[in-house]
Amino acid sequence: TLGMTVYGKLVPGTMPGCMSKINAKDFRQIGTKLRDKVRRSEIKFEGKGEESVRIRTRDRQSKLEAMVQVGNERNDIAIILTHPWGRLGGNMDFPIVKHLAKFFGGLGFTVCRFNFRGVGGSTGSATFSARGEEEDLHSVIDYVTGKSKLHVTGPKIACKSVVLIGYSYGSIIAGSLAGSREEVRALATISYPYTWNWALAVGNHRRMLNLASNAKCGLWIMGTDDDFTSATSFMGLCRGLQGDAQAVLVEGQSHHWFQAELSVACIIYDWLVKKGISTA
Numbered sequence: 001t002l003g004m005t006v007y008g009k010l011v012p013g014t015m016p017g018c019m020s021k022i023n024a025k026d027f028r029q030i031g032t033k034l035r036d037k038v039r040r041s042e043i044k045f046e047g048k049g050e051e052s053v054r055i056r057t058r059d060r061q062s063k064l065e066a067m068v069q070v071g072n073e074r075n076d077i078a079i080i081l082t083h084p085w086g087r088l089g090g091n092m093d094f095p096i097v098k099h100l101a102k103f104f105g106g107l108g109f110t111v112c113r114f115n116f117r118g119v120g121g122s123t124g125s126a127t128f129s130a131r132g133e134e135e136d137l138h139s140v141i142d143y144v145t146g147k148s149k150l151h152v153t154g155p156k157i158a159c160k161s162v163v164l165i166g167y168s169y170g171s172i173i174a175g176s177l178a179g180s181r182e183e184v185r186a187l188a189t190i191s192y193p194y195t196w197n198w199a200l201a202v203g204n205h206r207r208m209l210n211l212a213s214n215a216k217c218g219l220w221i222m223g224t225d226d227d228f229t230s231a232t233s234f235m236g237l238c239r240g241l242q243g244d245a246q247a248v249l250v251e252g253q254s255h256h257w258f259q260a261e262l263s264v265a266c267i268i269y270d271w272l273v274k275k276g277i278s279t280a
Contacts, residue, residue, distance in 0.1 A: 019238050019247040022267075027250050031262035045106025053154030055114065057139040060150075062124030064136055066114035067092065068144075069105035070155050075279045077185070078110040078144035078159035082137065082170025085200060086119035086126055093120075096167055096190065099261035100268075107269070108279035110159055112144055116173075130201035130208065133173050137164075138181070145183050161185040163277065165268065168193055168255065169200050175212025186277060187212065188219040188268045191255045194229045194237045213237075217244045219271045221264060223253025246271060 037043045053066040071077070083097050084090030092098075092113040105111040116133045117124035127133060142148040146158030163186045166174030171189035178187035189212070197205040212218070218241065222234045229237075231249060238247040248267060257264055272278065 018241055018245045019235065019249060021249045022251065024250075024252040027253070027260070027263050030266045031260065034262060034266055045103075046108070047102065047105040050101070050105070050111075051154055053112070053114075053143075053152060055139055055143050055148070055152045056150040057117070057124075057135050058142065058150070059132075059135045061132065062117035062122055062136065064114050064117065064139065065092075065121035066112055066140065066154070067101070068112045068154060068157070069101070069110065070157065071105075071110035071159075072108040072279060075108050075110060076160040077163060077277060077279070078112060078157065078161075079104050079163045079165060080137070080140055080144065080174075081111065081113040082164070082166040082174045083113070083115070083119075084167055085169035086116055090169060091115050091120050094167070096257050096261045096264065097170075100165060100265055103262070103265040104269070109163075110144065110157060112140060114140055128202045129204050130173060130176075131204065134176055134208075137173050137177050141177065141181055141183060163188070163272065165190070167191060172197055172201055172205075172208055172212075175215065175218075176208040177211075178215040178218065179211030179213075184215070186217040186219070186272060186275060187215040188221070188271070190221045190257070190264060191223065191226055192220060192229065192234075192237070195233050196228050213240050214242045215245075217275055218246070219268060220245065220247040221250065221267065222247070223250050223255065223257070225252055225254045227255040244275075 050067040050069045053068045055064040092115050101113045115122040118126035162183045164174040165188045167190045171192045178184045224231045
């Protein structure tokens with residue numbers, strides 16, 4: 001592993017058994033230590049660079065704008081990143097999404113980030129129920145696993161398994177498919193908007209949360225100062241998690257993780273390695 005993650009100690013009686021807390025100082029040091037290792041050439045990021053891709057959705061309602069970086073020849077795992085709510089300006093170029101793409105691509109993973117329908121260069125219209133956006137992610141999974149029979153532009157990929165990393169609204173969509181697609185090996189959510197999911201997936205939020213909660217392998221990351229979900233609400237969410245679930249509550253972090261993206265990436269990567277998922 002990168003050896004960066006400093007998980008806080010569990011606090012008996014106050015947090016669910018799957019949750020740990022990281023204090024602000026330790027969290028900042030995670031990214032700082034990684035930068036030092038890169039500077040000393042102890043860790044090298046050697047990504048091939050992103051290529052533009054167009055993916056037609058399974059329901060034929062959209063052509064999705066995407067960027068993909070093909071991983072090294074030893075790697076058969078694709079990481080798909082999902083972005084925050086488009087109606088509030090979210091897109092695949094949101095800072096944490098781009099940072100994660102660069103980080104995991106540099107480590108040799110195949111990485112795909114894309115715009116949901118109606119966002120950026122993706123055609124079609126956004127859906128209030130989030131069913132359209134579920135179709136979008138289904139289509140991207142089909143693309144990176146070589147199962148898509150629809151026309152796409154860009155490199156051909158046929159990875160065996162998928163890791164979904166969703167941020168904010170994107171974590172709602174990623175969570176839903178993590179609980180329903182067999183190709184998905186692991187799910188990481190960042191700032192899951194638990195107390196607002198009813199408004200972001202009208203009529204479907206309970207079904208989608210149930211699927212996410214039952215993902216076979218999940219990591220849930222939240223800041224204590226999140227703008228939409230309180231620490232107390234997040235603890236309530238975590239008590240309902242099933243399967244192999246780990247939750248991390250980070251002291252002092254808001255919903256947006258500005259200038260903290262690298263620390264988040266390190267936490268996710270170390271967790272993946274512990275689950276046997278890496279580019280080696």
